[in-house]
Amino acid sequence: MGGLDGLSVWAEDDLRRKLLWYRQVSANRMPAKFRIAGHIPVEVPLAEAPEEVLWEELEAKTPVFLDLWDRIRRGIDDLPASPRPQPNLVDLCRELSIRMLSHCNFCRWNCRVDRQKGTKFGTCKLAEDSRVSSYFHHPGEELIYRGRLGSGTIFFTSCNMRCAFCQNGDISTDKDNGEVVSARTLATMAWLLRMEGCHNVNWVGGEVTIHLHSIVEAISLLEDLRPNIQDLREALGVKSDYYTSYRRNPEGATYRGAFNAPMLWNSNFFMSAPAMKVLRLLMDVWLPDFKFGPGKCAVNLSRTPWYWETVTGNMQLIHGWGEEFTIRHLVMPNHVECCTRPVLEWIAQTMPDVPVNVMDQFHPDNFCDPSGAKYDKKHEEIARRPTSQEIVQAFRYAKDLGLHFESLSYEKNATGLRLLA
Numbered sequence: 001m002g003g004l005d006g007l008s009v010w011a012e013d014d015l016r017r018k019l020l021w022y023r024q025v026s027a028n029r030m031p032a033k034f035r036i037a038g039h040i041p042v043e044v045p046l047a048e049a050p051e052e053v054l055w056e057e058l059e060a061k062t063p064v065f066l067d068l069w070d071r072i073r074r075g076i077d078d079l080p081a082s083p084r085p086q087p088n089l090v091d092l093c094r095e096l097s098i099r100m101l102s103h104c105n106f107c108r109w110n111c112r113v114d115r116q117k118g119t120k121f122g123t124c125k126l127a128e129d130s131r132v133s134s135y136f137h138h139p140g141e142e143l144i145y146r147g148r149l150g151s152g153t154i155f156f157t158s159c160n161m162r163c164a165f166c167q168n169g170d171i172s173t174d175k176d177n178g179e180v181v182s183a184r185t186l187a188t189m190a191w192l193l194r195m196e197g198c199h200n201v202n203w204v205g206g207e208v209t210i211h212l213h214s215i216v217e218a219i220s221l222l223e224d225l226r227p228n229i230q231d232l233r234e235a236l237g238v239k240s241d242y243y244t245s246y247r248r249n250p251e252g253a254t255y256r257g258a259f260n261a262p263m264l265w266n267s268n269f270f271m272s273a274p275a276m277k278v279l280r281l282l283m284d285v286w287l288p289d290f291k292f293g294p295g296k297c298a299v300n301l302s303r304t305p306w307y308w309e310t311v312t313g314n315m316q317l318i319h320g321w322g323e324e325f326t327i328r329h330l331v332m333p334n335h336v337e338c339c340t341r342p343v344l345e346w347i348a349q350t351m352p353d354v355p356v357n358v359m360d361q362f363h364p365d366n367f368c369d370p371s372g373a374k375y376d377k378k379h380e381e382i383a384r385r386p387t388s389q390e391i392v393q394a395f396r397y398a399k400d401l402g403l404h405f406e407s408l409s410y411e412k413n414a415t416g417l418r419l420l421a
């Protein structure tokens, strides 16, 4: 594998320590959390038990998982040598996400529609099926995620927000984009990317939360997955870098003889509390996208109420849990004072230790692109790129607040660095 460990960015002691678990799993020195959760037995019959009993079991078994995870992390324990119990905590997560689907509360919209029936739709407009638009070795994520062989990125269709400027508008606004995938095909995609050397499995969209059930089921299949010709044929049909030849290297994708990869949750963080409880047991590293300040911008630009309290609440949860994550913030034109500044101030006050990527790549797209067919003049204020003054001001705020942002933000922005100097 084209190791993540050798990257110069890890020379930064601080960054190396903050993403220790992620690096260890990526290098297969540690088992991913889903592998650990698979060794925690659950005591209730999954198919028959009422949903509240399943949640009680999750609450009871989460501390057991955390204890084993902690001992493994500290190097004083390892995965049990015995076969995984049946059912186990991953099975419970899968069952709970399917139960949630029938009164969907995956995200803060809490639409309560039965997506298995598919006769009524929530904000994401989805029924039960999940569609993948593309998947590939992503060369454009932060260096800590893309490494040398790419971040194993799987792009799902549709979204639960309505960002006028969405830079992935083709997949977020078109719920029928891409191909319907089974959980097994999805697992095969993750398996392929990791076998080909990707440093992580990067679940993203559109938005990933709205596909929680499919992702959890795919993860539940990964440990025992041995894709056959049919599985590979179905998965390869959607692979965007199908024509690039990557050598498959099982040794770089296994821990103690079974599939291993860090799971990366790349999300707008508009998740519900129940979804967070499930994801806590399965995600090794998180990538929240923190866009809007506490005013009206989330509603005006994204038609999303409860944005600030939901996203900050979920970030506080993972911070309190001691999870590893980095935050993205996209600088928007005319929104440095109302969005960038309060977002960075909140991070500095609440979690100053967390690395931040202050991103400068905003470009007019989707409903704010004057040259596009979907352009809506009411979004004129963001129908341009940020000026260099706005970008420098954003960097200056981050610097003055003492945030850890240079290593993630400047790697593609020597201009910003020079301007700020």
Ligand code: SF4
Residues within 6 Å of the ligand: 104, 105, 106, 107, 108, 109, 110, 111, 112, 113, 121, 122, 123, 124, 125, 126, 160, 209, 210
């Ligand atoms: S995922 Fe969110 S937006 Fe979609 S139906 Fe469920 S609660 Fe509603």
